[in-house]
Amino acid sequence: MAAAMRIPVRQLFIDGDWRAPVLNNRISVINPATEQIIGDIPAATAEDVDIAVEAARNALARNGGKDWASASGAHRAKYLRAIAAKITERKTELAKLECLDSGKPLDEAAWDIDDVASCFEYNADLAEALDGKQKSPISLPMETFKSYTLKEPIGVVGLITPWNYPMLMATWKVAPALAAGCAAILKPSELASLTCLELGEVCKDVGLPPGILNIVTGLGSEAGAPLASHPNVDKIAFTGSTATGSKIMTAAAQQVKPVTLELGGKSPIIVFEDVDLDQAAEWTAFGCFWTNGQICSATSRLLVHENIAEKFLDRLVKWTKNIKISDPLEEGCRLGPVVSGGQYEKVMQFISTAKKEGATILSGGERPKHLEKGYFIEPTIISDVTTSMQIWREEVFGPVLCVKTFKSEDEAIELANDTRYGLGGAVISNDLERCERVTKALQCGIVWVNCSQPCFCQAPWGGKKRSGFGRELGEWGLDNYLSVKQVTQYISDEPWGWYQSPSPSKL
Numbered sequence: 001m002a003a004a005m006r007i008p009v010r011q012l013f014i015d016g017d018w019r020a021p022v023l024n025n026r027i028s029v030i031n032p033a034t035e036q037i038i039g040d041i042p043a044a045t046a047e048d049v050d051i052a053v054e055a056a057r058n059a060l061a062r063n064g065g066k067d068w069a070s071a072s073g074a075h076r077a078k079y080l081r082a083i084a085a086k087i088t089e090r091k092t093e094l095a096k097l098e099c100l101d102s103g104k105p106l107d108e109a110a111w112d113i114d115d116v117a118s119c120f121e122y123n124a125d126l127a128e129a130l131d132g133k134q135k136s137p138i139s140l141p142m143e144t145f146k147s148y149t150l151k152e153p154i155g156v157v158g159l160i161t162p163w164n165y166p167m168l169m170a171t172w173k174v175a176p177a178l179a180a181g182c183a184a185i186l187k188p189s190e191l192a193s194l195t196c197l198e199l200g201e202v203c204k205d206v207g208l209p210p211g212i213l214n215i216v217t218g219l220g221s222e223a224g225a226p227l228a229s230h231p232n233v234d235k236i237a238f239t240g241s242t243a244t245g246s247k248i249m250t251a252a253a254q255q256v257k258p259v260t261l262e263l264g265g266k267s268p269i270i271v272f273e274d275v276d277l278d279q280a281a282e283w284t285a286f287g288c289f290w291t292n293g294q295i296c297s298a299t300s301r302l303l304v305h306e307n308i309a310e311k312f313l314d315r316l317v318k319w320t321k322n323i324k325i326s327d328p329l330e331e332g333c334r335l336g337p338v339v340s341g342g343q344y345e346k347v348m349q350f351i352s353t354a355k356k357e358g359a360t361i362l363s364g365g366e367r368p369k370h371l372e373k374g375y376f377i378e379p380t381i382i383s384d385v386t387t388s389m390q391i392w393r394e395e396v397f398g399p400v401l402c403v404k405t406f407k408s409e410d411e412a413i414e415l416a417n418d419t420r421y422g423l424g425g426a427v428i429s430n431d432l433e434r435c436e437r438v439t440k441a442l443q444c445g446i447v448w449v450n451c452s453q454p455c456f457c458q459a460p461w462g463g464k465k466r467s468g469f470g471r472e473l474g475e476w477g478l479d480n481y482l483s484v485k486q487v488t489q490y491i492s493d494e495p496w497g498w499y500q501s502p503s504p505s506k507l
């Protein structure tokens, strides 16, 4: 049985090798499906972060930068491709680890690991293409000058990531940072770090130069905060909650350090009256319940046209009740537990507050009866919601969908934009002109038309408003780790002639 899998015992990954944390502390790893301790991870503190940052700095400076930062993109691409190949080779084992650590259904975890490998491959292509983009000429209005740009790595970067897609969220940052020629310190979430630590072993296997990627696991306050405020870190890229994002931005501001922030969301899905009810119901369920409902971009506010609301909700409840909830390693599992006891309590509290505020639990809302252990929560649909309720306004980050009806397209758009967040949004309708109007009107960074959630490493990802700023993935993701240098050359033989030249006797 896969649950008996051996959990690797790892230390911090610093300067190309495993190294015990200075204080030698460790954090238990709990399988959320069984509530059992299955292993532990090292708990880094500020001292370890200092060592990792120094290793990264030294790695960039080694051999005058020729080994990495000022090597060609094609050179770095070879390492990225080797990492991708190694991850693919270890896919089965990595997917199981992800599953045991985070509670993700195994099929989803396997999909994630494929995406991890693809993301490294894609960024290898970007690294190669970067060579052709150097010295891009800029047309100037004066013939006496010529100008071009160099795209250079930003330096040492701190990458702080969450637990919902542990290895994939780390890869969205590590792959472009390495492609750009940066050296990185990755700080994964203390709730799910196992696969990120395995990335260290992969780097060792492929011979990545020491110090180019360092992995320091540990608590946010003990390992993340010193990284965010470290004076020798040139940039922080963060994915996580809006509250932590705000703290990171405050810390980085003290040194005018750039940040990119991928934060929370409360995204809408708008279902118009002309849809195929079953297709729309499946996308609505997937948009909120996949990854056990723990998706930053979850379309967790359903807006459905009042003419079809009753029929549609009836179908949606049927689709939802058909979702297989089980141990994530069990075949066909489509909903596993939420990641931790703390997260379980938080989600249950949201459901109970919604009830107290007068909403109706249309489906779910409880722990599934057939599962005695584990942080499982039924996929939950909540109706009779008003726009002042907590369930409408705040991100749950669990399998909970709230519903409102609308009468007109204008009302649907107004309700969709009635949020502090602006990560994603979905529109489901057979009228493509209407979809286009709604797409333009939605105040967010990602819009899905006739679907919800699909994500490709070639397309930009990121939000507006309290969902953060900056874009990951695609070429935009690489730009996060590049600094643009303007080079302007005077090419005329004539003197500049702004000042009167001194008389020959004074020269």
Ligand code: NAD
Binding pocket: 160, 161, 162, 163, 164, 165, 169, 187, 188, 189, 190, 218, 219, 220, 221, 223, 224, 225, 226, 228, 239, 240, 241, 242, 243, 244, 245, 247, 248, 261, 262, 263, 264, 265, 295, 296, 297, 395, 397, 423, 462, 463, 467
């Ligand atoms: P979190 O903010 O609690 O933690 C994220 C990371 O920050 C962890 O590694 C944590 O250890 C670290 N951290 C915590 N306090 C810190 C501090 N003071 N200084 C530095 N680092 C600190 O978020 P989470 O619970 O791990 O993840 C869930 C959140 O992430 C949700 O809000 C979700 O919407 C968001 N998320 C966003 C995206 C996106 O692409 N926009 C993707 C995934 C998750």
